[in-house]
Amino acid sequence: MNMNENYKQFAERHAPKSPIVKDCLMAFWVGGLICVIGQAFSDFYKSRGASEETVKMLVPVTLIFLAALFTGLGVFDRIAKHAGAGTLVPITGFANSVVAPAIDNKAEGWVLGLGAKIFIIAGPVILYGTLASVIYGLIYYIVGLF
């Protein structure tokens, strides 16, 4: 399987071919529900005495764990097919974009198969996110000098 096929599969999973109103309603309630689940974990960790900083990291980690598990079980794909952006936009979509190629490309080897392909979507996300943060950091630093 080459990179393009890989990518096409990822694209198809998240692009259901049905009317836009129905797509948006599905995306709305599934996406909203994932955020509510995140909030519930956040409140739960806080009630157990975790600090604000820890909670901020634990919540995404928990959602990433669940998304990885559901991807492994094959459940994520089935939900994503109907939910479209509802599963893509939350951190679960990022997790799925790392986990799915890991599973699909394991057979191609540990280094250039699994090792390289896990970054097929996450790579650009991390690159441009980090780049944006560095540009902002520089501006923030320079503004702070005056």
Add this chain to the structure above:
Amino acid sequence: MDTLITYLSVFAVGGVFCVFAQILIDKTKMTPARILVGYVVAGVFLTAVKVYEPIVKFAKAGATVPLTGFGYSLARGVEKAVDEKGLIGVLTGGLTATAAGITAAIVLAFLTAIFFKSKPK
């Protein structure tokens, strides 16, 4: 009652972030990868111009769970690091703040690939 209102805000705002992406996918045929990249960069930008923080205050996980929230963490991380460490914080802040998420994703991807087989599509 307060809890209910909070959860409704989380649901509504989180949902709206997804609807916006869904419209982009359906109307512009923008690829999911570009949506994810766009959302993260938008999150950094909106945090930089002080628009995102109020949304986070209001909608909590409704704003931090969508990928724009990842951008928000990057931007807040770099601010904090520059405040504490000066210029070197420009290089360390972003990834430090998001390290837990990125590490969890790649480690769990590896473990998932070991325990699960590729499903026939």
